[in-house]
Amino acid sequence: MSVKLEKFMLNGVEYKTQLTQKWINRKKWEEPNPYLLTSHIPGTIMHIEVKEGQAVEEGESLLILQAMKMNNQLTAPFSGKIKKICVNVGDKIPKGALMIEMEENEAV
């Protein structure tokens, strides 16, 4: 065979084969961190409703992301505290950009 073959493990067997670009470029799975709130769509930050250090309730509105001609509201997935705000109003962000980092409320 004059083509370049790579190793490919499947069910305990090592095959020699060519790999596709899609396979090589695949996104490796990372367990999502629930404290990192990332954008689900590219867009523009229109309005930030909270401050760093602020305690928030589950479902409370955190910021507005304008995308696809709609104002998308990001709400708190759980009750906690805003640790860090990673964006500014007017920022154009891609998909998967970190917008807000949350943390647990300290035990009262």
Added chain:
Amino acid sequence: MSLKRNILDLRKRKEIVLQGGGEDAIKKQAAMGKLTARERIEGILDKGSFHEYDMFVEHQSKDFDMDKKVLHGDGVVIGTGTVYGEPVAIYAQDFTVAGGSLGLMHARKITKIMDHAIKMRMPIIGINDSGGARIQEGVDSLAGYGEIFFRNTQASGVIPQLSVILGPCAGGAVYSPALTDFVFVVDNISKMFITGPEVVKTVLGEEVTMEDLGGARVHACVSGNAHFFASTEQECFEQIKKLLTFIPWNNQRKARSFPAKAPKAEYNIEKILPADPTQPYDVRDIIKAVADDSDFFEVQENFAQNIVVGFGRIDGETIGFVANQPLVLAGVLDCDSADKAGRFIRFCDAFNIPLVTFEDMPGYLPGVEQEYMGVIRHGAKVLYAYSEATVPKVTVILRKAYGGGYIAMNSRHLKADFMFAWPTAEIAVMGPEGAANIIFRKEIKESANPEETRKQKVAEYREKFANPYVAASKGYIDSVIEPSETRLLLKHSIEVSGNKTVVTPDKKHGIPPF
């Protein structure tokens, strides 16, 4: 005397229409490396066989000063002709006239020729080269597109529909090619996308060129929207003509027979499989070793390369080949390859083309990405397509046939008509390594030398199960054959299946996992 004058007047009118958008527009078209609509039609059809209709159709709109504009033929050329003597209907959008934009009359011309093709049961070729909907005609343009898409669907499975993308095909317009059977693209000329780069930039802020977003290579290699890729328009025309020799005019006929030809001597079927079962080979060599004149016309060559589909002939009759490709990703089945195979199988079934499957696959591609993309419902498409197909189906298991893949690749259980296996076939629920690890887990764990025991158990399992004889003993395989007998047996099995009649329960249609 008056007749002569009328005839001369007619010829003058035709000459004006044949100029399309005028000399300047034609020059611009050539500067982009593109042929004109009529040049393309002449390039595909038999010389002198093309007859054009609706040359004098004019648009009827008045808004936005449209009544002051003369658009010859309203930007599209329609007609009928022959390819290698077989009748075809054809339309070609004329980019020199208002950018080939689609208005109401333009669409009416296309639907007229589509209706004609469906009625007369002949293939239709659509050459797309258009800026999109004619904004000045508003909803009429949308109505036009809708009527075309409906007919694409009505014609689907009745007559072969070919789409040739020889220019921009954007927005709603892309749905016509998407609904047709085969899409042809040409490098640097085809541009196909739902939303173009400007919209992508303003809405999502992503910067991408037309070529990177929806150029020919993107659709041939990444998205799978295209089936044939050519470097020039001429090459594309040859591909279209070649495809038409393999497929029938309509679903009531079989494809044309040709004189039988032996495969080329350079493809020795016994020399293709490597001795090491983990080493790959190009399964296309096997197909070429059994096909007439070793002529294999591959479909979607650059997409989902871990499976190979395409047309060939055995003893002069068109055959649809489906084969796992061990050379790429070890021949696994995944979302893309399942889509590619499923669609091809259904086309062959709709148009009376027997299916020959060569199997050598180690399993499905694992991974979170595949699972999230829905490898389950995509993989189900192959099972559905094979089960549903009532054309003669023959399978030859070359090497590995493990687990779910064994079932999916046209097994006896999906009602393959003839199941053959080479002596190198390994038909098992799992590969020996995987199986031994599970079945003999306790023994391996408790042994003094686990690695040694594991090796021994793997060898035992391989000896006992990784062969075709267990499946053959149960009648799941009809015959274990020598590779050199393959072509003869394929020829014979297709021959005896000539009058295959299957009764399926009455239903409007199934619900395949779209």
